[in-house]
Every structure is written in C-alpha cells, then in structure tokens.
Amino acid sequence: MDQEAEVIENPDNLEVVAPEDAHVIEPLIFKDREVGNSSLIVLNQEIHSIDLEGLWRNTKLHICADGGANRLFEYWKKHQRTEEFVPDFIVGDLDSLKADVQQFYEQHGCIVIPQYTQYASDFMKSMRLSMIYFQSETTRGLLYEPIESNKGLEFIQLEPAQVSVDMYILNGLGGRFDQTVHSINQVIQLAQQFVQNSFRFITPDDIVFLLRKGVNYIKYPSKQSFGCQGNPVCGMLPLNTEVVLNTRGLKWDVLHWPSSMGGHVSSSNALVGISGAVIECSNDMIINIEHSFN
Amino acid sequence: MDQEAEVIENPDNLEVVAPEDAHVIEPLIFKDREVGNSSLIVLNQEIHSIDLEGLWRNTKLHICADGGANRLFEYWKKHQRTEEFVPDFIVGDLDSLKADVQQFYEQHGCIVIPQYTQYASDFMKSMRLSMIYFQSETTRGLLYEPIESNKGLEFIQLEPAQVSVDMYILNGLGGRFDQTVHSINQVIQLAQQFVQNSFRFITPDDIVFLLRKGVNYIKYPSKQSFGCQGNPVCGMLPLNTEVVLNTRGLKWDVLHWPSSMGGHVSSSNALVGISGAVIECSNDMIINIEHSFN
Incomplete structure (x- = not known):
C-alpha cells in the first residue's frame, strides 16, 4: 500500500485552494488584530528585534x-515606557x-504567584496559568486568591x-540548547492533552508552531506579510516522532x-502558495516559517 | 526485566570514577591544546561571545x-586582524x-570550492570536505586540484x-529553527555512518555534542573550567529516538x-562530578553542557 515518496519543485507563485476539511492556521493573525483567548508568555532571555x-x-x-x-x-525602561506594559502575572x-522589578510591577497591579516546585519549569507554570485563566470565570477567580506556594496551580483542575x-511565547527558543528542547517538548506534551490550544514561539528569525496530525491549511494575507526577502523559508521538523508528509x-x-x-527532514524549504499552503502530516509535528518584524 | 526508573538528587560535589570500558569524551580539550585531526567549520551567522x-x-x-x-x-576586520585568520577552504x-571577501581570502591562500548542488547544504559540504582532508594524503591532494563544481566532493570516496x-562547528545552532534542526540532524546521520568522528557545536551559551550508545565518561579538568557560575547546567536530549539513561x-x-x-527529557540538570560524569545511553543522543568563554 506504500506509495512512492516524491519531491516536486514548484514555481515561485502557486495558487493553492484550501481543502474543505482542513485545520486552518493563521500564523500571522497576531499582527492584524486582537486574538480571542490569547496569552503572551515572556521567558528569561534578552528581548530584541521584535515588535x-x-x-x-x-x-x-x-x-x-x-x-x-x-x-x-529592561526592554521598556530603555524606551521609558515601563508603566504602559505591566504584566498581569509573574x-x-x-x-x-x-x-x-517585582516591587515596581506589584505597585502597578501585577500579581506575583510563587510556585517553588522544581518538578515543573517556570515555562510550564506559565502555560498552566494561561489555561486556568481562560478556562472559566471560576478558575480565573482563584488566581486572585492566595495560592499554595509550592504547586498550588497544579491543584486547580483543568478540563481539556x-x-x-492561543499561547504566544517569547524567548522560548535560542540560548542554552536544553532550554530550547525543553520548550519544544513541553508544547508537544501539552498539545497531546489539550488539543484545542495553539502555540506560537516568536523569535527574531521565525515563527515556530505545532502542526496537528491531519490536513492543515496555513493561511496568510500574502507572502510579503512575513516580512522576508523572497519566499518565506520554512521547515517541517519531526521532533516528536516519524511523520509522513504531503504538501501543496x-x-x-x-x-x-x-x-x-536521523532520516529525511525538509528544512530550507519555502512557502510559494500565494496566500496559503497545505501540509498534511500523519502525526503532530513542529513547523517554522521565516518571519521578520521589519 | 524492566527495572524501575529512579531519580537521585546528589550533593554539589561528587567523586566519580571513570568506568574501565567507557568511551571517554573531553568536551573542553580544545581550550587546552591543539586537537589532532580537527576542523573548525564556520557557518553563516554573526560571530559573538566566543574565544x-x-x-x-x-x-x-x-x-x-x-x-x-x-x-x-567581519569579525576579524573589527579587530584589524583579517590576515592572521585566513580559512583553508570556502x-x-x-x-x-x-x-x-572571496577575493581577499583567495589572495591570501584560501581555496574556494564551488559546489552548486541543492541536494546538500553548505554545512554538509563542509563536513564532507573535513573528512576528505583527513582521510589520507591522496584524498587531501584532490582538494588542491580542480573539482567538478556541482557535486564533485561526493565523487571522492570515503571509507568510514x-x-x-573532530569537528568544531560555529554558528550551527540558533537563528532560524529549521537550520538548528538541520544541523543536529546532519550530525546524527553522519555519526551513524562515520562512527569515529566527533562533533562539537560551540555556541555562546553551551557546547552541544553527540553521545554514543553505550557507557560515556565526560572528563574535564574541573567544573570551574566550564566558566559558569555554579555547576555547569546540562541536558540529555533524545532528539534521535527514545533512550534509556543511567547516569552518575x-x-x-x-x-x-x-x-x-513527547515524554521525559532531562533538561536543566547539572554536572556535579568533580572532574567527570558517567552517562550510559541505550542509543546515540545529543547532550549540551553550559559553557562560557569568559
């Protein structure tokens, strides 16, 4: 039943029709308008070259x-705008x-939630907090009450x-390599349990996200909207498990x-679909698309 | 036959004896002395924060x-020392x-080898060139003759x-994420065929390398020699396939x-062995160790 693997080189512009049953992903939606249940998670690395x-x-x-x-x-201090960008939670x-920093943000309304357990990373704690916040008004309310300081967030129940x-993650990739791999692995794991979440790592070079098993349609206003010279470069990265791919x-x-x-990986590929591309994968996988805020 | 998985928390300093049959790896050897058959491969990203x-x-x-x-x-121009550091090959x-740049380096004795094939990356071509150079005087000699410009290097036979x-790779990780994954994947693949090679990605934050299946002893002069505050942080990264780990x-x-x-990954771990640590793995895997040139 195995069909032979094929690679087809395309021209630089291709009209691609969205399949009817596709899972539609708009990686650039955050540049256009406010995203519904969305969180921005800022991790501990220097912030640069993003809007x-x-x-x-x-x-x-x-x-x-x-x-x-x-x-x-530090970032907003350079621009003398710290008071305009106060996080909801640390x-x-x-x-x-x-x-x-703690004192400044607390004075400006930020809530600091200590969670001392070493069996979860600060990134995992942040993702869990996001889900608690958006699950219901009841669970959100609990975040404004005292929370047990070791792993109280784990005691707040989540119903997948x-x-x-939609989680936007800043500074999750780059830096020490085990942190990069940890970030990716946490997203892979959480996505298995919470199938309605989406994840976007925003870096100075690209947007990195999870593709779900099945037919995905990557939709964008135009290739130019990625802000790159030429076609936006992309890679399909089977970091979880082996995947069989069909693309258009x-x-x-x-x-x-x-x-x-250890086998074939499609890196340094590029989007040529004029306003979208189809990626069908037999398992969840990671994809990155070149992107610049310039 | 499965034994139960265990995690043991250790004190900050531990005497660890090298097992007799271990594969000994000295990740910091390049800081001490010239390494035998060694190549430095410089990829196309900005160079910073390294010696x-x-x-x-x-x-x-x-x-x-x-x-x-x-x-x-660019890097050496800033220091007005371009003539001291001329690559052997581009x-x-x-x-x-x-x-x-091409003209300057050619005038100073560098040999430029065009290889236009798009079925190998410039990184792969560089690794192949390294192996041709060190395999024998005969194959090395071929590099100084004209080479077919599409994929002539592939026609020079290598005997694993x-x-x-020992390949040292600069700028292989970080930047666009598909490039990072490509670099790692190429090393995983090449290591399967060429079992005597070693690979070190040198980044501003860490050293990233391949651990071979079996008992590995990571040997270093002292924990301080990694140049970090406290114990050097490390991660064991099963990017190839599932691995069963035993460490000391x-x-x-x-x-x-x-x-x-998608399962457990040991990240944000750290070396506490005073001058070495044992990592036994059931398959090849990637490890990173925090490192600073400061």
Missing part, C-alpha cells in the same frame, strides 16, 4: 515566567526575579475539553514523504 | 561554509559569499573505517530512565 508593542496589544493576558519580568522591565520559583488558548504550496512539495530525525 | 582565536589555534583545518566567510571577515553554493575527525555525577542522576521527545 513587542504590537504583540502585547493583540494578546489579552500577559505573563512573565520568573526572570522574564526582568527582561520585560509566576515561577522566583530565583531570578529582581526585587526592584473546556480549555482553548511549498517550493519543494513532498508526497508520501517519510520524515524523521 | 575565536583560541578555537582557531587549537584546530588544524579551517573551513567556511559559503557566507560563513563573510562573518569571519565551500558551498556561493550564493552568500561576498565578492570582496579510515575517517576520524549529575545533580539529578537517573537510573533506568526512559527519555523521549
């Missing part, structure tokens, strides 16, 4: 993971958060069917194409 | 992958190499049993511990 103001305005909930608050503060084991959050709208479309680490 | 001079002096062969030559040139499809090169000398040692993407 933080736009990202902030178009996401509803703003969370700093521990020392991520220091980075946010969460984590607080081994990095600076006292003056009720949770649907890439510079090098693949058909019945098995992809795995 | 490039030391790395250059302690590696024998210096290769720039296409636009990596621009980065090398290889790739040459779509990024600047004409003035005769090839043993980490802050959180693991026993009979299955690790996989």
Whole structure:
C-alpha cells in the first residue's frame, strides 16, 4: 500500500485552494488584530528585534515566567515606557526575579504567584496559568486568591475539553540548547492533552508552531506579510516522532514523504502558495516559517 | 526485566570514577591544546561571545561554509586582524559569499570550492570536505586540484573505517529553527555512518555534542573550567529516538530512565562530578553542557 515518496519543485507563485476539511492556521493573525483567548508568555532571555508593542496589544493576558519580568522591565525602561506594559502575572520559583522589578510591577497591579516546585519549569507554570485563566470565570477567580506556594496551580483542575488558548511565547527558543528542547517538548506534551490550544514561539528569525496530525491549511494575507526577502523559508521538523508528509504550496512539495530525525527532514524549504499552503502530516509535528518584524 | 526508573538528587560535589570500558569524551580539550585531526567549520551567522582565536589555534583545518566567510571577515576586520585568520577552504553554493571577501581570502591562500548542488547544504559540504582532508594524503591532494563544481566532493570516496575527525562547528545552532534542526540532524546521520568522528557545536551559551550508545565518561579538568557560575547546567536530549539513561555525577542522576521527545527529557540538570560524569545511553543522543568563554 506504500506509495512512492516524491519531491516536486514548484514555481515561485502557486495558487493553492484550501481543502474543505482542513485545520486552518493563521500564523500571522497576531499582527492584524486582537486574538480571542490569547496569552503572551515572556521567558528569561534578552528581548530584541521584535515588535513587542504590537504583540502585547493583540494578546489579552500577559505573563512573565520568573526572570522574564526582568527582561520585560529592561526592554521598556530603555524606551521609558515601563508603566504602559505591566504584566498581569509573574509566576515561577522566583530565583531570578529582581526585587526592584517585582516591587515596581506589584505597585502597578501585577500579581506575583510563587510556585517553588522544581518538578515543573517556570515555562510550564506559565502555560498552566494561561489555561486556568481562560478556562472559566471560576478558575480565573482563584488566581486572585492566595495560592499554595509550592504547586498550588497544579491543584486547580483543568478540563481539556473546556480549555482553548492561543499561547504566544517569547524567548522560548535560542540560548542554552536544553532550554530550547525543553520548550519544544513541553508544547508537544501539552498539545497531546489539550488539543484545542495553539502555540506560537516568536523569535527574531521565525515563527515556530505545532502542526496537528491531519490536513492543515496555513493561511496568510500574502507572502510579503512575513516580512522576508523572497519566499518565506520554512521547515517541517519531526521532533516528536516519524511523520509522513504531503504538501501543496511549498517550493519543494513532498508526497508520501517519510520524515524523521536521523532520516529525511525538509528544512530550507519555502512557502510559494500565494496566500496559503497545505501540509498534511500523519502525526503532530513542529513547523517554522521565516518571519521578520521589519 | 524492566527495572524501575529512579531519580537521585546528589550533593554539589561528587567523586566519580571513570568506568574501565567507557568511551571517554573531553568536551573542553580544545581550550587546552591543539586537537589532532580537527576542523573548525564556520557557518553563516554573526560571530559573538566566543574565544575565536583560541578555537582557531587549537584546530588544524579551517573551513567556511559559503557566507560563513563573510562573518569571519567581519569579525576579524573589527579587530584589524583579517590576515592572521585566513580559512583553508570556502565551500558551498556561493550564493552568500561576498565578492570582496572571496577575493581577499583567495589572495591570501584560501581555496574556494564551488559546489552548486541543492541536494546538500553548505554545512554538509563542509563536513564532507573535513573528512576528505583527513582521510589520507591522496584524498587531501584532490582538494588542491580542480573539482567538478556541482557535486564533485561526493565523487571522492570515503571509507568510514579510515575517517576520524573532530569537528568544531560555529554558528550551527540558533537563528532560524529549521537550520538548528538541520544541523543536529546532519550530525546524527553522519555519526551513524562515520562512527569515529566527533562533533562539537560551540555556541555562546553551551557546547552541544553527540553521545554514543553505550557507557560515556565526560572528563574535564574541573567544573570551574566550564566558566559558569555554579555547576555547569546540562541536558540529555533524545532528539534521535527514545533512550534509556543511567547516569552518575549529575545533580539529578537517573537510573533506568526512559527519555523521549513527547515524554521525559532531562533538561536543566547539572554536572556535579568533580572532574567527570558517567552517562550510559541505550542509543546515540545529543547532550549540551553550559559553557562560557569568559
């Protein structure tokens, strides 16, 4: 029953029709308008080369993971605008958060939630907080009450069917490589349990997100909207498990194409679909698309 | 027969004896002395926060992958030392190499080898060139003759049993995420065929390398030699396939511990062995260790 794998080189512009039953993903939606149940999670690395103001305005909930608050503060201090961009929450084991930063944000309405357990990372705690916030008014209300400081967030129950959050993650990739792999792995894991969530890592170079098993249609206003020179470069990255790929709208479309680490990986590919591309995958996988805020 | 997985928290300093049959890896050897058959491969990203001079002096062969030559040139131009650090070879499809950089390096003895095929990346071409150079005087000699410009390097035969090169890779990780994954995947693939090679990605934050299936002993002069505050942080990253881990000398040692993407991954762990640690893995895997040149 195995069909032979094929690679097809395409011209630079291709009209691609969205399949009827496709899972539609709009990776650039946050540049256009406010996203419904959306959170911005800032992790502890230097912030540079992104439109933080736009990202902030178009996401509803703003969370700093521990020392991520220091980075946010430093960034806006340079622009003398710290008071305009106060996170809703700071969460984590607080081994990095600076006292003056904590004090400033608390004075401006931010809630600090210590969670000292070392069996979850500050990133995991931030993702859990996002889901608690958007699950219901009841669970959201609990975030404004005292929370047990070791792992109180874990005691607040989440019902996967009720949770649907679009998470935008800043500073999750790059830096120490185990942190990069940890970030990706946490998203892979959480996505298995919470199938309605979406995840976008925003980096200075690209947008990195999870593709669900099945037929995905990546929709965008135009290729130019990614802000790159030429076709936006992309890669389909089977970091979870082996995947069989079928695509339509890439510079090098693949058909019945098995992809795995240690085997074939489609990197340095590119989007040529004029306003969308189809990626069908036999398992969840990670994709990145080149993107610049310039 | 399955033994139960265990995690053991250790004190901050632990005497760890090297097992007799272990594969000994010295990740910091390049800081101490010149490494035998070693190549430095410079890829096309900005160079920063590393001791490039030391790395250059302690590696024998210096290769720039296409636009990596621009980065090398820019870096040394700032220090007005471009003439002291001329690469032996520039290889790739040459779509990024600047004409003035090419001219300067050629005038100073560098050999430029165009390889236009798009079925291999400039990184792959650089690794292949390294192996050809060190395999034998005969194959090395071919590099100084004209080489077919599409994929001539692929026509030079390599015998895995005769090839043993330590490759140091600069700018292979970070930047666009598909490039990072591509770099890792190429190393995983090449290591399967060329079992005597070793690979080190050198980044501003860490050293990333491949652990071979079996018992590995990571040997270092002292924990301080990694240049970090406190214990050097590390992660065992099963990016290839599932691995069962047994360790001795980490802050959180693991026993009979299955690790996989989508499952458990040991990140933000740390070396506590005073001058070494043992990592036994049931398959090849990637490890990173925090490292600073400061």
